[in-house]
Amino acid sequence: MPFATHHKSDPRYLDLAANAHGAEKAKMMYRAVQRCPEGPLRMVEIGPGGGAAVAHLADLLAEEEPRDAVELTLIEAPGVESESLAHAMKTFGRVGTCRLKQGHAQDLCDLIPEPAHVVSASALLHELYSYGGGYGGIHTMMRNLPRALAPGGFFAYRDVYAVDAPSLHEHAVQVYEHRSWIQFIRMFVPGYLAEGTHPYHHASDDVVVRQDSRIVPAERLDPRKAAIVSAPIGVIREIQRHYITARDHVWRRGALGFVPALEGLSAGDWIDAASGHKRVHYRLFEDGSLTRQHYAMLLAVSEPYGDHFTVDGDIFDDCTDAALTEFLTLVEQGGEQAEVWQEWSVREGRETYAYMTVDELVADMAVKSADQGADAVILPRDADDVVREPRRYYNRYLRKRLSAPLTDAKQLILFSRVDLGDAVGLTEAMGALRRVCSKNSIARVHSVISDRI
Template sequence: MGPSKGTPPCSTDSLDPPTFACEYKSAAAYLDLAANAHGAEKGHLVHRALERIPHDAPQVVEVGPGGGAAISFLAAQLARDRAPGRSVHLTLIEAPGVASQALAQAMEEFAEVGACTLTQGLAQDIGALLPQSVDVIAASALLHEVYSYGGGYRGLHAMMRTLPTVLNPDGFFAYRDVYAVQASSLHERVVQSYGAQSWLQFLRMFIPQYLNRGIHPYHHHDDEILARQNSRIIPIEELGTHTSTFVAAPVGMFREIQRHYITFRDHVWRSGALGFTPILEGQLSHDWIDLRAGHKRVHYRFTETDWLSLTRKGTLLAISEPYADHYTIDGDIFDEVTEVALTAFLVAVEQGDVGCAQVWSSWLEREGRETYAYLTIDELLTAFAVNSIESDNPRPTVLMPAQKSDILRKERNYYNRFLAKRVANPLIDAKQLVLFQNISLADGEKLDQALEAIQGFCSKPNLARIYAAVNSRR
């Protein structure tokens, strides 16, 4: 969450932390469309938590509801499963200055099955925003925004210590965010190779500004990013774009590069600056040739910009098929052709093209400095357990998943297919979902179940940390 709308979207001083880009985060093209998908995935854990709340008037809080996709899903589920006498009260907490027409519509839908209210405030102030404890708190991508705009790890840990104090005993925190990596730590050093011109161009432009202006954890001497071309170490900002490059860096940094490249590419596509606009939301965005393989048809329209030369436009038309008022094309072919246009776009940004620079800058302001993956699943579970035990709760509790099935990973097959064709050894692109329960430290049986649930996800040293923290307050 972030500051009021009157606050500048991002600091221009590299020593100051970036602030939440309300202007760009609440733009209709972003909030009502780009960030308003996967409602079933976002609302799944909340619905699951409500099935485990025994009383008839559960209090639910959604932090950062965005365009309301999860609210619409939950409304539909509650309408289908409505139990006589049961009424859910939903409180939405959104940053000041962030508004969405789609959210207003979702709230109307929820009003048919329960009560729904909207509160303006910052996520880190949740303890003051809630007048009483609640049964379920839900959030999607909240912690990476708290990390990026609310004090780094200190802000994260403070949030983890606050949550148990605003949750009822045995209440739930339903959390969804970008899947990190399969590694012991985000600082684990690995080597990646890049050969595609668009990726090399992106590395040269993105990494320096991210390291200088973003909030990130890569400050240790072992976190240095080393790029080699023709066996020579090359400063990132001087990378050539026609020579294959080997980059040695923390694995978490490669997660940042991958995730940011994808969001940047989709942002440029939506802008229409390349001369075409793919349909990335709605039914046509799910025209699968092979769902499991991530292979789909892309539906697109030409825009009025003159970015595409007649030759490029003719090539795109020759390999596409007309479909109603637009065109459709095999997704793999579309990716191949449009990467050429994306490379030209990035070159134009560096050369000072005003229109392209504006599109690039708007993406940087919205999310180019955010740190998406700051914790592996092992670290996430451990941090929640240890910090929640250290809360000021008079009756000590711990936030842990009570069942193994409360820990989920949803892979993004389309993006994984794209990455596999562009990067030598890509990281898995996915969302990780965890349903934490506010378990009393006096409940030995439930504690044992929770410890058993996380054994397959946590390392032995971290299991020992959790065990020691649990027993320090019992």
């Protein structure tokens, strides 16, 4: 599947959607920096997007004592450009030097002149899987990391939480009763299975859709009737994850007539943070995107707040799904809304999130990083280097829409380059593994390390 360079460079994507977690990524990098020795500092960020993490990192570094030299290299796919990234690079100039190189993550060692003290990446696995050669691309990146990192260096990695199941091919059953979800399945699943890069090609990976107790092709689903889908749990996860990304894209494009605040202080106006219940801040546009019915309904349940409106998050989700149903209907009818759907579909609607649980990711990283002959292994050194943060707002929404929702969360891991001759470092790392990995994975990692020592 070709990389959607044009759509990945769209300012609405790079400057908004891809920047949503810049502060989070920057904090991970800064935590690694604080554990680096004094002296010159070389850092790399893979896939900087619109540069939010670059700008946040500059702010954090500006608060500490200046180092002798700070160098940040940004690795972006060829052809992907962003004005906001260029601005962030200038901002970074107050704490060090920053340069952009075009290339691919699996070629990292060829793109940097010498090993880095800190390498950072976010959601890299699914990009590599979808565009960089499947699992082979992922494993190549893992094998190259020891050479890309300086002794004692760090790899800060952030991704979506993986399905905790024995296999992504294990079948699961999901019941869909909400019209917007059923309509989305009708439009998304056939194209994803036919054109996307994914591993669901075996005879046992078939997707079976039922309505009125009869098996029907996904493309012939009736959105007005409940549907039961039996499919590999990985496909169920793709439906869930892609619905959320499509909904967010349509929001950001203003295609429903309203745009919620998804970043900044307004995005964190919690009614009850523990349960994911929030107050949504949004802007409304009288441009004909909404029917009068949707427009009147949303205003009736909202309150003015300065130059925008606020509404209970649960009510906002109901209004969104009703408007999204209308949007998807117009897309299928060939309306001008089809352009917005096509943007999302080309950019990420055929991608596969190469889900790896923390157990799988940590073990695979250790095993593959030891494959290349380097005298080091890539592992977290402390159990606190592995963090899972639930996405409470999305989980609340999913619980209200699906019969058996899969947990939506972020997993953040700070890997270290541990020298195979460092007995203390290896002991610490194996201790960390006992907190986050299965016994089988620990034995697998121990066996590889023992063979190399």
